[in-house]
Amino acid sequence: MDRIDAMQAFVTVAELNGFAPAARRLKLSPSAVTRLVAGLEEHLGVRLLQRTTRSVTLTDAGRRYLERIRRILADLEEAERAAESERLQPAGRLVVSAPVGFGRLHVGPAVSAYLGRYPEVSAELRLEDRIINLVEDGIDCAVRIGHLGDSSLVARQVGHMRRIVVGAPAYFKAHGEPRTPEALATHQTIQFGPEAEWRFVKDDSEQRIAISPRLVTNNADTAIQYAEAGGGVTRVLAYQAAEGLRAGRLKRVLAKYEPPPLPIHIVFPSSRLLSAKVRAFIDLVIATCDWRFG
Numbered sequence: 001m002d003r004i005d006a007m008q009a010f011v012t013v014a015e016l017n018g019f020a021p022a023a024r025r026l027k028l029s030p031s032a033v034t035r036l037v038a039g040l041e042e043h044l045g046v047r048l049l050q051r052t053t054r055s056v057t058l059t060d061a062g063r064r065y066l067e068r069i070r071r072i073l074a075d076l077e078e079a080e081r082a083a084e085s086e087r088l089q090p091a092g093r094l095v096v097s098a099p100v101g102f103g104r105l106h107v108g109p110a111v112s113a114y115l116g117r118y119p120e121v122s123a124e125l126r127l128e129d130r131i132i133n134l135v136e137d138g139i140d141c142a143v144r145i146g147h148l149g150d151s152s153l154v155a156r157q158v159g160h161m162r163r164i165v166v167g168a169p170a171y172f173k174a175h176g177e178p179r180t181p182e183a184l185a186t187h188q189t190i191q192f193g194p195e196a197e198w199r200f201v202k203d204d205s206e207q208r209i210a211i212s213p214r215l216v217t218n219n220a221d222t223a224i225q226y227a228e229a230g231g232g233v234t235r236v237l238a239y240q241a242a243e244g245l246r247a248g249r250l251k252r253v254l255a256k257y258e259p260p261p262l263p264i265h266i267v268f269p270s271s272r273l274l275s276a277k278v279r280a281f282i283d284l285v286i287a288t289c290d291w292r293f294g
Contacts, residue, residue, distance in 0.1 A: 002036075003043070004076070007069050009036040010048060014066050018056050090277040091120040097134070097142035101220055101240060103127040106291065107143050114284050121277050134269050140278050141268040145237070148265060156282055159264035159291025165198070166224075166241045166250040167233035177253050178233070181209045188232030191216045192223035198235050200257040207257075224250070237262075238294030264291050 012022040013033065023030040041048050048062035058066060094114070098107040103125060111125050126132075126139070134142060134153065145161050165178075167187075178184050181200040191213035200207045214232055217223050220240040227234045228249045244250035266282050268274070285291070 003040075004073075006036040006040040006043075007073060009033050010040055010062075011066060011069055011073060013037060013049065013056060014058055014062070089120070090118040090280040092122075092275075092277055094121055094123045094277045094281060095126065095138060095140045096123065096281070097126045097128070097132055097137075097139045099143070099145060100127045100129050102143065102145060102237075105239065106289065110281075110285050110289050113288060114281055117284065118277070118280060134267070140275070141266050141281065144265050144267055146262045148263075148267070151267075152269070153267040154270060155265040155267045156286075157263050157265050158282070158285050158289070160261035160293070161264055161291075162238045162258050162261045162294030163199075163235055164238050164241060164252050164258060164294055165233055165235045165254045166227060166245065166252050168228050168230045168249060169251050171227075171230045171232065172251060172253070174230075177251075181207055181254060181257050184209055184211060184233070188214045190214065190223045190226050190232050190234035192220055192234055192236055193218065199259055200254065201259050202257055206259070242293065258294070261294060 009022065009026060009028075012025055013019055016022050016025065019030045019033050019037075023033045026033060037049065044065070046061045046065075047059050048065055050057045050059055094111075096107065096111060104127060107127075108125060111123050115121065115123055131144075132139065132142070134140075143158075144155075148155055175187060178187055181198070181202065184198070189211040191211060196213070197208040197210050200209065215223070215226055217226075220236050223234045223236060224241060224244055226232070228244055233253065241250055241252075245252060266285065268278055
């Protein structure tokens with residue numbers, strides 16, 4: 001027995017004073033309505049309706065139950081309408097995850113624009129440089145840079161990103177520009193991240209160059225600041241060096257040896273019945289954000 005169907009059948013019989021008219025409204029056979037109400041009475045262990053050949057009336061227990069069930073069914077209908085509305089119109093709370101630096105510079109402004117466009121939505125932007133479990137951590141969608149591993153997540157590519165080698169113009173004036181990856185052996189280098197090898201593409205083949213860094217850091221801003229101060233060359237994501245390049249504090253080198261760009265994706269748990277708030281955020285990013293770096 002479906003409890004909700006049985007409750008609806010009982011309410012309809014009580015309102016129309018009969019099984020036959022209730023069956024017509026519910027588009028069921030009279031015997032099906034009878035079974036639903038009888039199953040509900042058996043489940044509750046109490047008689048709700050008095051039946052005669054001429055009429056159907058409520059018992060005292062049935063009258064009290066009817067009053068409560070009407071409120072429950074009304075609340076259920078309201079909840080269903082609200083859920084359907086969220087599927088069709090952005091509403092509720094959107095939780096987005098993104099890497100710290102990229103999130104601060106690019107995802108944050110996108111979330112601000114999103115909130116301005118959709119007043120029925122509130123948002124939380126979580127910035128952290130680690131891969132998190134979207135379902136376990138209650139995340140609606142996440143921005144991720146790089147190739148995705150196998151997972152059950154659905155991904156929508158929204159941009160791409162290159163790793164680039166940069167240094168200060170003053171440094172290159174004093175030491176010359178490296179013309180090939182091998183030339184890095186004669187330059188001071190700044191290592192950002194755990195990789196002590198820089199990857200390039202030369203003659204359609206991957207080439208890895210081991211570096212002996214003067215400075216090692218896990219913070220891109222620190223690496224870039226030291227490079228701008230003339231400390232050497234560093235390899236960072238293109239968006240991290242964009243401001244320094246625009247201002248002329250940095251210069252890009254070895255561009256023709258850069259490997260293919262890394263994809264930028266928005267990932268989310270499932271595309272089945274995707275909520276309007278997530279779909280609208282993805283659409284806004286695609287329509288308004290130029291996330292093609294390098």
